[in-house]
Amino acid sequence: MYILLALIAACSLGVALHFLLPTRDLRGVAVTPAIATAAAAAIYTILQWCGVVASDPLLWVASIGGGLALAAAATVLLTTRRTRGDAREKRTLGI
Template identity: 70%
Template sequence: MYILLALIAACAFGVALHFLLPHRELRGVAVTPAISTAAAAAIYTILQWTGIGESSVWLWVASIGGGLVLALLVTLTITAQRRHHDATAKQALGI
């Protein structure tokens, strides 16, 4: 059940990350928190399978921090691709 605490924290920090990053109008409000939560769940599960207990601070740091870092990288990539695609479409339409 401790995984729920990690997932709730990762989702909350993902929401904060969404609002801290620029160009949030180019992506959905749920994209960054969803990526952060899914990555935290995967990292938490993998670390549990390797034998790290929930009393270890590294499990929490790795799952929440790793989820945020991955969400940051994916969100920046999505935003850059969207800006490039929009610029290309505007140029093609002559706007």
């Protein structure tokens, strides 16, 4: 059940991350929090399978921090690709 605390924290901080990163008008408001939550869940689960207990701060820092780091990287990558794709499409259409 502790995983829910990590996921809620990752999702909440993912919302804040969405508003802190530039060009937020090019992506949906749920993209960054969803990536942060999914990554935190995967990291938390993998660490639990490796034997890290819930009382270990490493589990919390790695799952929440790693989830946010992956979400930030994925969000920047997505918006960069979107910007380039939009520019290419504008050139194609002659706009």
